[in-house]
Structures are given as structure tokens and as C-alpha cells.
């Protein structure tokens with residue numbers, strides 16, 4: 001088993017990674033089980049595919065699982081589902097010292113984490129991520145949220161989990177499209193500040209997507225180590241360091257808003273297209289080379305991911321996309337800092353970008 005620590009003082013926790021770990025989950029979950037019942041929040045697909053494995057391990061320890069099964073998909077990050085979930089947790093008598101388990105992808109993790117943040121002003125929670133996206137990104141770092149009518153993740157809190165349990169074998173039941181979407185957030189770490197990892201992705205990305213376990217484990221370990229490092233430097237995105245993890249997201253969230261936060265464009269797909277747009281805009285401004293922007297685009301295309309507006313199924317309408325961007329949480333005094341790049345592995349936060357200029361760029365972007 002590999003342990004990656006997330007160093008956050010009194011809020012520190014471990015990420016435990018091992019193939020088959022779900023089948024012996026109680027080995028690492030035991031310290032967080034304070035009652036003879038474990039409340040597990042999951043979605044319909046994960047309940048069928050992976051919950052039985054967790055249940056077997058928990059049953060064997062004489063603990064009963066109480067599952068709360070929610071609909072699958074982005075629509076579940078909503079006020080309605082948050083209300084239903086918190087009502088159920090209150091009915092179950094969850095106390096502040098209890099831990100609720102989130103078994104699922106980023107949707108279940110973000111929603112359960114937010115419910116845990118506000119339930120009785122904060123109870124514990126554990127992340128058991130079951131998508132590649134959640135294993136490389138969303139389960140770590142404590143960003144929890146639901147979507148609001150105005151946009152993505154606009155209602156939420158920073159609330160760290162007490163443990164992240166990662167079993168790459170759960171990826172065997174994940175649909176290929178979801179695996180590809182998660183891969184986009186993996187590549188992101190290379191593009192932020194680790195050109196060597198991006199080269200690794202160019203060589204081994206196909207193995208990750210083909211289900212080759214050693215490649216998947218390396219991708220997960222390198223990703224969560226990068227995320228733990230960045231989150232440890234700037235837990236609540238105040239210094240600008242953590243904002244690097246938002247590479248491609250200002251564009252990406254606007255694309256998600258345009259497609260109605262639906263299955264038409266998954267979050268990871270929007271991030272892939274958004275990253276390419278961020279590199280293309282950087283090249284357009286003379287900040288990075290056209291070659292680097294093309295290399296990024298080529299890699300996402302080869303991975304079967306959107307790599308611009310048309311492949312994301314979104315019209316080149318700078319005004320509409322710019323309007324979505326106005327809701328970005330990075331807004332500072334009416335201006336929007338953008339994650340741009342000087343090259344592969346050289347992302348930075350630019351505070352002097354004119355949103356009108358970005359909109360004009362998008363009007364003629366592909």
C-alpha cells in the first residue's frame with residue numbers, strides 16, 4: 001500500500017492507495033467507525049458495481065452498512081439532493097464525531113463533503129473515490145460544493161476528509177468515456193508544473209485508458225502527490241498557488257454551463273477543452289509557443305477527448321461564454337484572473353487579462 005500524506009496541521013490526513021483495497025477496506029476504515037453502523041452515500045451505478053465489495057469487508061467486521069443511494073450524474077449536485085441527504089443524515093442521528101463515507105465519483109464526493117461540512121456545523125467524512133477523476137483529483141483537498149442556477153460549484157465549503165481510500169481496481173467497471181474524462185484532470189498536473197509528467201502521459205496515457213493497472217497506479221500516485229503538495233501550500237486558494245489546479249476550468253465551467261451541466265459534456269471533457277483553449281489563448285498572446293499549444297491539443301485528441309469548442313459541441317460565442325465566466329470564484333474586484341501558460345509545465349495566474357479580449361478570441365476559436 002502507498003500512503004500519501006496531506007499535510008494540513010490539525011486537518012492532516014492520509015491517502016491510502018492499493019489495488020484491491022476496497023475488499024479489505026476495514027483495515028484502514030476502522031479508526032473512523034465509531035458505531036455498529038456505517039452510513040455510506042453512493043449513487044445508483046456505484047451501488048450496483050462497487051458497494052457489495054465494501055459491504056463484504058464491513059460485514060465481516062460486524063458492522064452494518066446503511067446505504068443512501070442517490071441518482072447518478074451532475075444533476076445530483078443540487079439543493080434538492082443536498083436537502084434530502086442532510087434530512088436523512090439527521091434522521092439517522094449522525095453526530096459531529098461520526099464519519100459519513102462517500103463512495104462514488106466527484107459528484108458523490110462533492111455533495112457528501114458539503115453535507116458533512118454543514119451538518120451540525122461539521123461532521124467527519126471519508127472519501128472512497130470510484131472514478132479516475134475522483135481518484136486523481138476531487139477526493140483530495142476538501143473542495144466541496146453543489147451547483148446553483150448561476151453556475152458551477154457556487155455554493156460550497158472547504159471541508160477536508162479524514163481519509164481517502166483509493167482502490168484502482170474499481171476502475172474496471174467504469175465506462176470508458178468516464179475514464180477518459182478523469183484522464184483530463186490527470187494530464188492537468190503535468191501541464192501545471194511537471195513537464196516530465198506530461199511526457200510520461202504522452203508515452204503511457206494509452207495504457208492508463210486501456211486499463212493497464214501499473215500505469216493507472218502511477219498516474220494516480222503522481223497526481224495525488226502533486227495535489228497534496230499544492231493543497232498543503234494553499235488550502236483555501238488564498239495565495240494563488242491552489243488556483244493553478246483550476247487550469248482550464250474558467251473556460252471549462254463556461255462550457256459546462258453552456259451544455260446545461262449535463263451528460264452532453266462531462267466535467268473532465270470540459271476541462272480538456274478548457275485547457276486547450278487556455279494554451280491556445282496563451283499562444284495567441286505570445287506567452288507560449290504555438291507548438292506547445294498544438295502538442296497539448298494533439299494529446300487530448302489522441303486520448304479521445306474534446307480539444308476545443310467544436311469538439312466540445314459548443315458554439316464560438318464569446319459573449320455568452322464570457323457571461324458565464326463572470327461567475328468564476330476567482331473574480332477579484334471585478335476582474336478575472338486567468339490560468340495561462342508560458343509552456344508545458346509552466347502555468348501561471350495572470351491578473352491582467354481583459355475578459356473582452358478573451359471573448360473576442362473565443363469568437364474565432366475552433
Ligand SMILES: NC(=O)c1ccc[n+]([C@@H]2O[C@H](COP(=O)([O-])OP(=O)(O)OC[C@H]3O[C@@H](n4cnc5c(N)ncnc54)[C@H](O)[C@@H]3O)[C@@H](O)[C@H]2O)c1
Pocket residue numbers: 043044045046049050072073074077104105106107108110130131132133134137138139140141142143144153170171172173174175178181182185267268
Ligand atoms: N472537489 C474537487 O476538487 C473536484 C475536482 C474535480 C472535479 N470535481 C467535480 O467532480 C464531478 C465529476 O466527477 P466524476 O467525473 O467522478 O463524475 P460522477 O461522480 O458523475 O461519476 C461519473 C459516472 O460514473 C459512474 N461511476 C462512478 N464510479 C463507477 C465505477 N467504479 N463503476 C461504474 N460506474 C461508476 C457514476 O455513477 C456516474 O454515472 C464534477 O461535479 C466536478 O465539478 C470536484
Ligand SMILES: O=C(O)C(=O)C[C@@H](O)[C@H](O)[C@H](O)COP(=O)(O)O
Pocket residue numbers: 137141143152153185242243245246249329
Ligand atoms: O482542487 C482544486 O482546487 C481544483 O480546482 C480542482 C478542480 O479540478 C475542480 O474541478 C474544482 O472543483 C474546481 O474548483 P472551483 O473552485 O473552480 O469550483
Ligand SMILES: [Zn+2]
Pocket residue numbers: 137185249267271
Ligand atoms: Zn476539475
